[in-house]
Amino acid sequence: MALDPTALRAHFPALASGLAFFDGPAGTQTPTPVADAITATLTGPLSNRGTFGESDLNAEHAVHGFRAAYADLLKMPAEGIVHGRSATQLTYDFSRHLAKTWRSGDEIVLSRLDHDANVRPWVQAAERAGVAVRWIEIDPATTELDLDSYELALSDRTRLVAVTAASNVVGTIPPLRRIADQAHELGALVFVDGVHYAAHHLVDVPALGADLFVCSPYKFLGPHCGVLAGVPELLESLHPDKLVPSPDVVPERFELGTLPYEILAGAAATVDFLAALDPGAAGTRRERLAQSMAAMHDHETALRARLQEGLDGFGDAVTLHSRARERTPTFLMSLGGRDARDAQTHLTSRKVVAVAGSFYAYEPFRALDLDDPALRVGLAPYNTAEEIDRLLVALDEFL
Missing domain, CATH: 3.40.640.10 (Type I PLP-dependent aspartate aminotransferase-like (Major domain))
Structure with a gap:
């Protein structure tokens, strides 16, 4: 089971823009077969x-x-x-x-x-x-x-x-x-x-x-x-x-x-x-979904580890609020007293899309006493290691 990021990305016209999309939790980009x-x-x-x-x-x-x-x-x-x-x-x-x-x-x-x-x-x-x-x-x-x-x-x-x-x-x-x-x-x-x-x-x-x-x-x-x-x-x-x-x-x-x-x-x-994310997937549609989404999970897990390591390298300048043992590849962070909207603006200038806000999560923000807005970075199947590195470089510039 394997996901080929290059082959996958070819199905997404929006990626030709050069933008690196880390706003998947708000909504992903759409592949051509869906639009067709x-x-x-x-x-x-x-x-x-x-x-x-x-x-x-x-x-x-x-x-x-x-x-x-x-x-x-x-x-x-x-x-x-x-x-x-x-x-x-x-x-x-x-x-x-x-x-x-x-x-x-x-x-x-x-x-x-x-x-x-x-x-x-x-x-x-x-x-x-x-x-x-x-x-x-x-x-x-x-x-x-x-x-x-x-x-x-x-x-x-x-x-x-x-x-x-x-x-x-x-x-x-x-x-x-x-x-x-x-x-x-x-x-x-x-x-x-x-x-x-x-x-x-x-x-x-x-x-x-x-x-x-x-x-x-x-x-x-x-x-x-x-x-x-x-x-x-x-x-x-x-x-x-x-x-x-x-x-x-x-x-x-x-x-x-x-x-x-x-x-x-x-x-x-x-x-x-989704059932064809792994080109080698076979069987019923449910069986192909299981194989393909397992490959997607492996891909996102590897990217999550790379992003986690990079964010940890910022030390106290970045406070990560995503700490659960079981969680998705989604990171919410505060930036050492800086306004997350300014971070979003800077990242946008570097063609990196990550959004600041509270994301309709009214109860979690109150319960955890989170800064509002905070910066959220979420991964999607079309993200790559190179995009992770671009995000980290742009965030480092901002900090």
């Missing part, structure tokens, strides 16, 4: 879904192709795959769906590690339903979840645990299966924000213990949209507000209005592209 799939679908022939002719069948095939692709990527049944405009929109939607089942006296458990998209929808739904919110805290020394606080937050009144599979700012990967098992022992559902995790690891939703799992294809080389994978039996039990004539079958009952067929086609092409 979008163009081919959009330019048709294309009509609304149906089974009468070429143009409406093209739309029908785009929908089924999308569900089949994400069933393979996430290891879930195709009837459990729901399209959404974004992970945030899907989480808001399902917070409302699930809140219909809550009663006064119920409780939900949220995580201080999470992006606000997996916090605020639940907080607001709980307020409307009169449901109490409990919290899993962060250990500031390790940037890992404090599992003692999780055990204290759980009770026989817990109805939902919402937690990230990986932090979008410090990269921490919590022990999700352990968290899920404890929730399930009490009869609670587990909603997982997998947006950052899915960009770096092959997802197995059942193995993670998630009942509902969201991700965003644009974080792993695809178009801008969101995907929710849910246990079909659970989806059958939820009844969203919808138009009377619109389909009431799962998963269509959760997808309001006409679907963006071209985006679905691009999202499906993204899965095929």
